Amino acid sequence: PYPLYAELRKTPVVRDGTGPYLVSTYWEIQELLHDPRVSSDARNLNPEAAAFLGQEEEDPNLPPTFLRLDPPDHDRLRDLAMRPFGPPHTPRRISDMRGELAGIVTQLIDGFRGRDHLDLVDSFAYPFPVTVICRLLGVPREDEPRFHVWADTLAAGLDPVHGTPEEREAQRETLRRARADLAAYLAGLVEERRRSPRDDMLSALATDHGPDGRMSPLEMVSTAALLLIAGHETTVNLITNGMLTLLRDPGLLRRLRDEPALAAPFVEELLRFDPPVQLLPQRTTLADIDIAGTTVPKGASLWLLLASGNRDPRRFPEPDRFLPERPDNQHLSFGSGIHTCFGAPLARLETQIALTELTRRLTGPRLAEDPPPYRRNAVLRGPRHLPVVIEG
Ligand code: HEM
Numbered sequence: 498p499y500p501l502y503a504e505l506r507k508t509p510v511v512r513d514g515t516g517p518y519l520v521s522t523y524w525e526i527q528e529l530l531h532d533p534r535v536s537s538d539a540r541n542l543n544p545e546a547a548a549f550l551g552q553e554e555e556d557p558n559l560p561p562t563f564l565r566l567d568p569p570d571h572d573r574l575r576d577l578a579m580r581p582f583g584p585p586h587t588p589r590r591i592s593d594m595r596g597e598l599a600g601i602v603t604q605l606i607d608g609f610r611g612r613d614h615l616d617l618v619d620s621f622a623y624p625f626p627v628t629v630i631c632r633l634l635g636v637p638r639e640d641e642p643r644f645h646v647w648a649d650t651l652a653a654g655l656d657p658v659h660g661t662p663e664e665r666e667a668q669r670e671t672l673r674r675a676r677a678d679l680a681a682y683l684a685g686l687v688e689e690r691r692r693s694p695r696d697d698m699l700s701a702l703a704t705d706h707g708p709d710g711r712m713s714p715l716e717m718v719s720t721a722a723l724l725l726i727a728g729h730e731t732t733v734n735l736i737t738n739g740m741l742t743l744l745r746d747p748g749l750l751r752r753l754r755d756e757p758a759l760a761a762p763f764v765e766e767l768l769r770f771d772p773p774v775q776l777l778p779q780r781t782t783l784a785d786i787d788i789a790g791t792t793v794p795k796g797a798s799l800w801l802l803l804a805s806g807n808r809d810p811r812r813f814p815e816p817d818r819f820l821p822e823r824p825d826n827q828h829l830s831f832g833s834g835i836h837t838c839f840g841a842p843l844a845r846l847e848t849q850i851a852l853t854e855l856t857r858r859l860t861g862p863r864l865a866e867d868p869p870p871y872r873r874n875a876v877l878r879g880p881r882h883l884p885v886v887i888e889g
Contacts, residue, residue: 498775498878499817502805509789517546517778517798518788523809523829525789526801530834534784535799537836539565541781546798550778551669558680560715562723564836565779571835577712578720579839580701591842594629598847601628602854609887614865617883621855622736626847630728633843634721635697636686644682644725650675652730652877676722683721687714698724724840732844734773734879735764739852741883742767742819744864749821754856760849763821767848769828770819775804775878777832803829804878861888 505511505521512518520526529535539552539561547553555561563574605621615621627645631638650671687703694700702717712720743750753759780799785792793799806829808816813823831838838844855862865884872881 498804499808502802502808505802506805506809510791510793515545516549517800518791518793519800519802520788521802521805521809522789523806523812526803526806526829527833529780529786529788529799529801530829530832530836532786533568534782534786536567536781536783537565537571537779538567538781539779541783541796542779543781543796543798546779546781549798551665551672552779556673556676558677559719559722562719564723564727568835574712574716574720575835575839578702578724591846594843595846595850597632598629598850599854601625602850606854606858609859613887615885615887617740617855617885618733618737618880619882621851622733622740622883625736625851626728626732626844629843629847630725633698633728634724635690635695635699636725640682644679647675647679647682648726648729651679651726652874679722679725680718683718683725684714687717687721727838727840728843730877731773731840732847734877735767735844735848736851737880737883738771738773739764739767739848740855740885741864741869741880742771743852743856744862744885745867750856750862752821753852757853759821760853761845762823762826763852764845764848765826765828766819766821766823768830769807769813769823769826771878772804772807772828772830773877773879774830774832775802775876777801777803778876803832859885859887862886 502521505519509522509525510518510520520529539547540555542550542552544553563571563578566574602625605625609615609620627641628638630636631641636644686699690697690700691703694704699721702712702720743753753763778798778800780801782793782795782797782799784795787793807813810816813826831841831844863886865886866882869880869883872879
């Protein structure tokens with residue numbers, strides 16, 4: 498998609514017919530992410546955007562989460578959800594997890610013993626963050642095969658660019674069912690934790706009384722679903738993109754293996770260069786807004802092309818070069834403003850540990866297929882499989 502983004506950046510805001518306004522340049526995206534006149538609320542979508550995104554109807558089982566709400570509801574729910582992690586806990590709690598994360602990684606890599614062919618997605622990049630988010634939330638790991646299917650369906654449903662009307666209706670029906678099943682499953686768990694709390698996030702969600710109002714049972718279920726899915730479908734792509742980059746550049750792979758301090762800046766450059774969330778398709782203007790000389794009318798649908806902003810030469814010198822020690826790397830890949838990714842510290846740490854350990858422990862890894870097969874999804878970008886050959 499990157500040559501297309503470069504073409505789009507010639508005009509910061511473009512519109513194809515009656516479709517959404519595409520915003521492709523760094524400073525404009527950054528400004529819009531901080532503009533209170535730009536709404537994330539699904540209920541503000543205009544009818545064409547709602548139809549295009551398959552969101553004409555509200556789902557009674559999973560009401561909108563704070564990802565898709567504006568203040569004040571956004572702030573109330575995000576604060577409550579963050580409480581178990583929230584400031585001042587976040588940095589401590591997440592970095593405290595280093596040992597536990599490394600343990601899960603070691604166990605997964607130990608499982609490669611005796612094998613010479615691997616799919617790094619199915620055997621590592623997927624199970625690792627899923628195990629972590631299940632432990633954090635307190636969702637039983639053995640139920641994973643069930644919500645793997647739901648999570649995949651929900652992720653596919655994020656893709657606004659899909660098939661014929663019949664295919665879309667069939668997809669919508671599958672999505673409805675997946676959401677209902679996931680909601681029923683999580684409602685059961687939340688109720689269980691409300692009765693007998695443990696030391697996990699589901700219990701915190703189910704029992705916490707905030708000064709600014711507690712969550713309703715439905716909001717708890719929605720929030721749990723958001724965390725479960727967000728922890729599923731994004732970090733896997735970052736880890737896979739990282740291994741793909743390293744396997745294509747053996748010199749870089751050796752450097753990362755020998756210089757653990759490179760892991761953090763390497764992961765930032767990876768986020769900038771090939772972000773797992775390519776674009777945010779769900780923003781609506783609440784007023785006429787001037788964007789780089791174009792007046793976008795009230796009620797218009799905006800797509801913010803984060804991945805394009807990350808390659809904007811007005812912000813990043815030599816944007817198409819992968820520079821693992823790039824200074825001042827304030828990419829847009831976790832968003833910005835009030836919706837800035839809640840899981841960013843966790844995703845960063847997971848990916849740093851994963852890539853460092855894989856480069857240290859895999860012997861003679863080579864790509865078995867280049868390019869690997871990609872997912873068909875315009876929002877979430879990453880290989881569906883990453884077949885590699887290793888020396889046993
Ligand atoms: C929000 C990306 C991992 C939970 C976001 C947003 C982006 C993003 C771009 C902003 C959405 C918007 O403004 O509309 C990513 C990427 C990840 C990642 C690239 C991995 C590499 C995670 C993880 C979790 C998580 C592991 C949970 C543990 C959330 C939540 C929000 C969010 C709850 C909504 C925040 C809000 O609306 O206030 N993420 N995410 N993310 N992310 Fe992540």
